[in-house]
Amino acid sequence: MRRFLRSGHDPARERLKRDLFQFNKTVEHGFPHQPSALGYSPSLRILAIGTRSGAVKLYGAPGVEFMGLHRENNAVVQIYFLPGQCQLVTLLDDNSLHLWSLKVKGGVSELQEDESFTLRGPPGAAPSATQITVVLPHSSSKTLYLGTESGSVFVVQVPGFRTLEDRTISSDTVLQRLPEEARQRRVFEMVEALQEHPRDPSQVLIGYSRGLIVIWDLRGSRVLCHFLSSQQLDSACWQRDGRLIVSCHSDGSYCQWPVNPDTQQLEPLRSCVPYGPFPCKAITKIFWLTTKQGLPFTIFQGGMPRASYGDRHCISVVHNGQQTAFDFTSRVIDFTVLSEVDPAAAFDDPYALVVLAEEELVVLDLRTDGWPPVQPPYLASLHCSAITCSHHVSNIPLKLWERIIAAGSWQNTHFSTMEWPIDGGISLAPTPPQRDLLLTGHEDGTVRFWDASGVCLRLLYKLSTVPVFLTDTDPSEHLNAQGEDEWPPLRKVGSFDPYSDDPRLGIQKIFLCKYSGYLAVAGTAGQVLVLELNDEEAEHVVEQVEADLLQDQEGYRWKGHERLCARPGPVRFEPGFQPFVLVQCQPPAVVTSLALHSEWRLVAFGTSHGFGLFDHQQRRQVFVKCTLHPSDQLALEGPLSRVKSLKKSLRQSFRRMRRSRVPSQKRRPAGSPGEVPERSCRTERLGLQNMELAPVQRKIEARTAEDSFTGFVRTLYFADTYLRDSSRHCPSLWAGTNGGTVYAFALRVPPAERRMDEPVRAEQVKEIQLMHRAPVVGILVLDGHSVPLPEPLEVAHDLSKSPDMQGSHQLLVVSEEQFKAFTLPKVSAKLKLKLTALEGSRVRRVSVAHFSSCRAEDYGEHHLAVLTNLGDIQVVSLPLLKPQVRYGCIRREDVSGIASCVFTKHGQGFYLISPSEFERFSLSTKWLVEPRCLVDSAETKNHSRPRNGSGPEKALGRARNSGSQSDGEGVLKEIQSTLEGDRRSYGDWRSQQVAMSQVSRPGVQAVR
């Protein structure tokens, strides 16, 4: 009865809930999906990226990020910043223009759309007449020049988007102003290039696609110069002093034209096909940049020999006799060159090349020899190989953090030492109070370690498990691919590499112990690796063990993939996490669950066949348990390949069709035999007709033990609890299956001094079968105070109070459908929450999180953060299992988003909104990582060189002066209270206060 009544609203609890929970999507990490446009403001030093889904993202100094979304959801085609302004104009593929501006509100800048505009031609004009091909924001910041497909250039006033019709430069006008001899050819068509004179704002270069370039005098409305090329024009560039124009063409050539209004130039000064003599592809964009040294930089996109390298995505840099064709692994969307901003300076002196490729952003240092790449602090390509799993670890000890960074620095030696050149704006976000790691597992067998503490998701270190195995490809092959005298001088850049050598290498589960530095990684072919952090390079043999999960089950045939073949003999490992044990499950099914207990030195792993426990101290298998139901043939045969499941579903639908026809035939009274074929024909036809008309239907049936994949091990959990009797607690291992079964094993771990001498023993003590048979997705033990048991080594490191072992423990089993609390050691049902029965939603992810109050400094509660198959995020209270709050977070159709969700220990979370982007969200009022930044055109205008890391200090100084929230004291207080709230959760913080702040959080100490 109770469940049908609305739970009474307790006002005090409701108030507390408001102090504890609040839902925000805070920031998007990673690289925008399907970027379609690039813009850069040299004055603001801010980069803008537009996407095909209509998003505009702005990036400045690390932490300075803005995001805007066009209502239209159309692709952003071009982005232009208004010179010297905090404003930008976007052109969408529906030919609409949108004006965005960064406005300061409450001390922080916000990106907002001010107005939009669609260019209208005269009535009756063809739509192409107003189809915008290129936009030139005039340096006066009052007008936009819009080049169109018809060849006309329209002038629009901003803000307000008022068309100044009298100033339109139509192709006819230009034609009339041309000298007689140039008029003979129809040279107009669409406008391809529109450039303002670098020194004289009254002159504009207009390039038409047929090859004509004119310099138009805006004041006198006349042609100052014209240049006629024999080739189709793609783009043009004005030299800094305005005395030279460089045009690039569809045949892969570029031409230099000296600008001299007095003498008409018929032929280019110089014409060049850089990758000739064979036919080349078009050069689509070109930069011609002067340097103090005299020799210019020529940087252009495309122009590769059509036959042999036509499929490459290249940008070439030519300077001082050096030439490199940077070869990108994905299509180049656009590029720009960062150079001297001051208009008075004599030379461009470019310092960085920024390339937006379809899958990554690459910045090259043009000042250093060899033009090395600069490591971006944001816009990381999360998907350089597809993400297969992720794992979040909160509050990393400084020691481990530094060691991981040190290991990563070994891998980053090829990066330039240049400061990140795009450094506009000021981040006002408080320094993250703790160090968080996000680990992503990838299809190519790598694990990437990301700094997830703040707004910028930064790659710290990359671990590859591939060297452990023998794979088809030899890594040395790649290195010899290009020799010295290769032409064109291709150089691969970027990290995006979607091709996996072997899908079996894919990482499926990750478990990192932040205290001991032990890492367990498991993959697609049943491989489980235990790794240890080593600061030195080492060469050693990885011990191999096979875990036969089928044990005595017989007569089964594994039709899936072979297991991976381990590399024999010693293997050389670079500094970082180095594997020392390899356990291979047999059959080599994908590892579905993994748990590591670094204190007991045990690792547990599960597949669709069973689970096992491995003692990585003694390098010995403790036990394996087969969880297969004897009738479950599917699980035995192999992984559900797409082909197979399709076949199966086809078979099923045919069967269904047949079945639906059977009753009607049976009911028919036995007639003469001659009648049968005709009638059955008719019923068959009827059946088919019904099939076609019948909508999707769902079978309603209780689950049975015979269902497929019931043995699939979904979750593994180590706990030191009362398993047998209430007098003694002991180490235990818990496993939950897809069929609603929970197994509990009592473990006997020898004491430390005899750890190597005596074997670890295990014995099954309990088996719980949930009658609703829904998959078990989480197991948790609460101590006598109903607080979740601490992580291994947490107590040993004084970071948590030891759990309460006096009161009775509780077992919490979370299935996809229900939350259930049981007493221990005698299992009796205590509480439950039947989620699915109430809402029709199922639990997809569950994780314990600590929620601190935003008001009371030392108040916090442990609860369950839950993600359902409908994309809702809920908080379910501990220990009473009462739903607290519910927020819609992910679209229910976004299956991959829901599958990728990972919660942190403090009520935040991440999920993939595209293959390359994590959305970060927060359920907590306290733990919010979101960009707070200020962009000021006046302030940022006067710096032109890359600054040397003066950002943070400035940010802090600013933070103190501006608004109430970012007030320095407020920040400090916030950090302090967060700390204390945190401590409170681990128990008696008063006694540990001093030790805590000194030992565990040196980073925060520094802030204080």
Place this chain on the structure above:
Amino acid sequence: MNRSHRHGVGSGCLGTMEVKSKFGAEFRRFSLERSKPGKFEEFYGLLQHVHKIPNVDVLVGYADIHGDLLPINNDDNYHKAVSTANPLLRIFIQKKEEADYSAFGTDTLIKKKNVLTNVLRPDNHKKKPHIVISMPQDFRPVSSIIDVDILPETHRRVRLYKYGTEKPLGFYIRDGSSVRVTPHGLEKVPGIFISRLVPGGLAQSTGLLAVNDEVLEVNGIEVSGKSLDQVTDMMIANSRNLIITVRPANQRNNVVRNSRTSGSSGQSTDNSLLGYPQQMEPSFEPEDEDSDEDDIVIEDNGVPQQIPKAVHNTESLESLTQMELNLESGQNGFIPSNEVSLTLAASGTDTEFETRVPNQKLLEEDGTIITL
């Protein structure tokens, strides 16, 4: 107190009691220790023994002080019979297959004679048809139409009880649309419908659901606004005690009541679901909710048992006391000795259970741990 005193005097021999047992036409007499009657099983065996019918299933009844014929089929009513017998315990035994359940009853002071004659002369009772009522242990919930009194006539609330049957629920649901009366006139709204019944399934065999019935609620929760998959999940989650409120496609078999909805019955039906939210609260008994709570635990003795409901506060106390006893041995969370804990666990094992579950595999790990 009073009575036992009287017994003591009356029977002459303190603590023993005379039993007169009748099976068919035969009487047997024997005596029992009043203070130690033993278990019902033993008594049952004794009766079979004295009547020399060792392998015949019988029903045992006794005449209580009011002369009612009451059954003896468990320890409780056996003890009750023994303690109230005055002065002798009269037992009536019937073969199970010939049993006349109607003979049992309580309000039979008046019919007392009849009852006894019925039992004594079994051929008499053919006069009137009897409704056969099973023994309590055979009782089980069955699928039914419920809440007729609180639902609009056009709706039907159906409980499908899967419990105890091997039949599948056996139906399919689909998306569809239904016409509703709204303030803006008739409107087409999406709905969930029964699309197919599996022959021989619970839904079809009970006849409570039919194809094209519109599903309105699942276990008290409205399905409007929920997707087909959501409703599917809700139904499967409640599959052990599924209560579906439908609007039957065939409205001719509705229960007609002559109260409440006056006149404008036809149209108001759909609104009535919204109009009487309080009355719509289903009248489930508290046990309903827990009828699916028969999760099973297998402790290390290998016997599957239903997980009991936790009794609050007692356990912590118990653990406290035991904690003190074994404090010195439970250090570091390691098991100091396996044997102790095993014997402790095994002590609670009932021997009779072990034979019942031969299919339960005993555990063997590594050969190093003692197996049970």
